[in-house]
Amino acid sequence: MADHGKKVCLKDIAEKVGVSTALVSYVLNNKKEGRISKDVAEKIREAARLMNYRPNQIAKSLKTNRTDTIGMIVADISNPYFSSLARIIEDEADKRNYTVIIGSSDENPEKFAKLIETFTGRNVDGLLIAATAGTEDQLRQLQEQKVPFVLVDRYFPGLTSNYVGLDNYNASWKAVQHLAEKGRQRIGLITYESQLFHINERKRGFLEACKYFGISARRHMIRQVGIKSYSAEIIAATKELLSADPAPDALLFASNRIAEHAVKYINTLSLKVPDQLALVSFDETECLDLFYAPLTYLRQPLKEMGKEATRILLDGLDSSVRVTQVNMEAELVVRQSTGTT
Amino acid sequence: MADHGKKVCLKDIAEKVGVSTALVSYVLNNKKEGRISKDVAEKIREAARLMNYRPNQIAKSLKTNRTDTIGMIVADISNPYFSSLARIIEDEADKRNYTVIIGSSDENPEKFAKLIETFTGRNVDGLLIAATAGTEDQLRQLQEQKVPFVLVDRYFPGLTSNYVGLDNYNASWKAVQHLAEKGRQRIGLITYESQLFHINERKRGFLEACKYFGISARRHMIRQVGIKSYSAEIIAATKELLSADPAPDALLFASNRIAEHAVKYINTLSLKVPDQLALVSFDETECLDLFYAPLTYLRQPLKEMGKEATRILLDGLDSSVRVTQVNMEAELVVRQSTGTT
Incomplete structure (x- = not known):
């Protein structure tokens, strides 16, 4: 930090108290004071306090590493x-x-x-x-x-x-399996356009699970938005997916931010959740706490x-x-x- | 950081390239290289890169302050x-x-x-x-x-x-004034039990504004919860206030966390907001975004x-x-x- 006053060093304290610099260093840097008189130790600490001595962590860490x-x-x-x-x-x-x-x-x-x-x-x-x-x-x-x-x-x-x-591949798989067991047949995914491995794993798990459970979730049921995307982009992706023919009967959101904007949009439609559309999200989304149909989600530990x-x-x-x-x-x-x- | 390999210093680079340590320091620490040949500067930087030279920010900051x-x-x-x-x-x-x-x-x-x-x-x-x-x-x-x-x-x-x-005194005053203008006559406050000045200012502004606007908001209309309080404590305080006789027709929450738990509880009651109970909160509360009567709140800039x-x-x-x-x-x-x- 910018130092405006003169810095107090161990030597200054030693001179003040009338002891050796080594002794000051010993007292201020150690907790055990076996062989040093309590009086002297106390005097040194008191002087350090009065003189505003501030140990230089940087110099210290150069030594201790x-x-x-x-x-x-x-x-x-x-x-x-x-x-x-x-x-x-x-x-x-x-x-x-x-x-x-x-x-x-x-x-x-x-x-x-x-x-x-x-x-x-x-x-x-x-x-x-x-x-x-x-x-x-x-x-x-x-x-x-x-x-x-x-x-x-x-x-x-x-x-x-x-x-x-997180085992993201497996997480997506779990979501799809749950939706399949609930009888959903056309699942859409809204995710990020990203090179990040964990995002791709979510997509891969989704696609392979859909295939395994015989669910129609081809690539045209996937919409990708920018990783720093705003609300409008996510709403547009949701709208697009919902207007497909036949429309999806379930959606999986690859993040809490995607879920937030998509669900707030869905909340304005006459569409009933879960009857007409089931929803699953990665991560809990606090701002949807009061949504009329609380979201099923994949909890990360x-x-x-x-x-x-x-x-x-x-x-x-x-x-x-x-x-x-x-x-x-x-x-x-x-x-x-x-x-x- | 713990250093497992031998640390490369300026001298090592100087020896490798066959120049003086001062020259290496000059090239690696300065941006202007007026009088140094581009070739030599390039060689030094290349060697530094290959040898994994990592400038010691700590030693550097001891000099530059x-x-x-x-x-x-x-x-x-x-x-x-x-x-x-x-x-x-x-x-x-x-x-x-x-x-x-x-x-x-x-x-x-x-x-x-x-x-x-x-x-x-x-x-x-x-x-x-x-x-x-x-x-x-x-x-x-x-x-x-x-x-x-x-x-x-x-x-x-x-x-x-x-x-x-924030001018917290004035913020509370604004909230009370607004409620008074809406015809509310018994305003309750849920706030923190705390020595923090800004929290006390919120209470002081509340009490003085109530007095000014002729509103019944004596000390018995105030409930204080711990600053690290859990949901249960906030819900209990809300319950207590609402069961007063006569019951308050408005509540002011001194923080977003208080609002969160209080409103989620109020949402489970048959009580209608704002008809029977008006609500105002300090700070926006995302997790209440979907509450049926979006909260009037004091926005901090x-x-x-x-x-x-x-x-x-x-x-x-x-x-x-x-x-x-x-x-x-x-x-x-x-x-x-x-x-x-």
Whole structure:
């Protein structure tokens, strides 16, 4: 930080109290004070306090090579999925006395690079990363530089690295199976146009499950919107799908943001959910809490994911030889939007 | 970060390329290369890349005393109010090439202290702080240490420091005035039990406006819940207020979280909003988007607040003599929950 006053150093305190600099350092840096008189220790701490001594964490970390801090990069901290995950990770890290600092990449590889630089330049002990599309090279470089990290949510198949996320293929499969069992025959999917692996897995799971269950869900039943798309684009995609002939009798939304805008639009139609149209979404969507037919959704075990990612990162700080990849199972939470029978 | 390989330094690169260390430093740290041959500069950069040279930001910042990073401390990053504000500040700071790193204090003074230490120890250039109750001494210490900071959302009357937040007294006044104009005569308030100034201002504005407009809203019409209260506590407070005799014909909620739980409970009653009960809330509450009578609410100008706080902090980094305090006005967004006439 910009320093406007003269900085107080250990030597200044030593002179004030009339002891050696080494003794001051010992008292201020250690908790055990076995052989030092309590009086002297107290005097040193009091002087440090009065003189506004602020230990230079940076100089300190140059010596110890540890900062007890981890950095977390998310796509967008204002997205409830990421802010909840961040909060869980903060709590987990806190249990082991680590502090978490967070930043958003905004799905922008340049901002992503800047955050990586900010965090590694500040010698965080490791990183938790929900990576942006097109950042494989940056991640590979981190590996070459031996920076410990764990990918969360987003997986890169070409990269052998620690990872904790959802089994997205299987999650879509579960949704389709549930809809098939409810007798739905024409399922539409609204998803993102993206190179991100987890998004493609959702589509692949959807298509293969439809095929397996004999459901008409060809590619023309899929609409893709931009990953930073606005409401209008999602509404247009929903409208288009619903106007197909024959119309779909069920929709799967690949994200909570897609569900939000699609369902708010559907809420304005005379169409009855679930009678005429069943709905399933990835992730819970708070802003739809009061929708007349609460949505059936695929619950990601966020708490477990955050815990596991933090554990893998912290346990691996000393020996990064092992690569751990965890795919967690989504739970299908059945509610009214897919019928009660 | 834990360093598992040998670290490449400027000297290693100099030896590899066969030039002086000073020249390598010059090329890697400067953008202008006027008098150096492009070939040599290119060779140095290529070697740095191949050898995985990673500039030590920490050593660098010891020299320049600037890190182009600001820290932001919020109460809880999973609260949409703070995650939206954080996002706005990230975007603002980015425009001026600053990176923002964020952490949550969880309304806990000890966690708050740890974050302050993490950020100042890492020499952020300044801080944006939504402070926890009981942290005045920590804030005063920051001032003594000449750490530039701007308080956001939460104000401490005993502390002369930069601040950007809402005029909460006036906001409550606006809500009561609106309800009085709609003919409401018995207004209840659900708020937090807290020492936080902004929370008390909301209560004070409420009480004085009720008095001014001749509305029956004595202290028995106020219910206070814990600041980290769960749903059950808020529902109990709502129930209690509604069972008063005579019952209130309007309620004001002092936060979006209070509104969320209270309205979800009210939604299960036969009580009709706004006919029998008008509702007004501080802040928009996404999870009530589909409530049958969309809530009239006090909109905080989040974007302007985030912009202004960032501007005050960054403009003040070089000369912190001035103290700027900005109270922004809430906008009353009138919707169905207070009647359409």
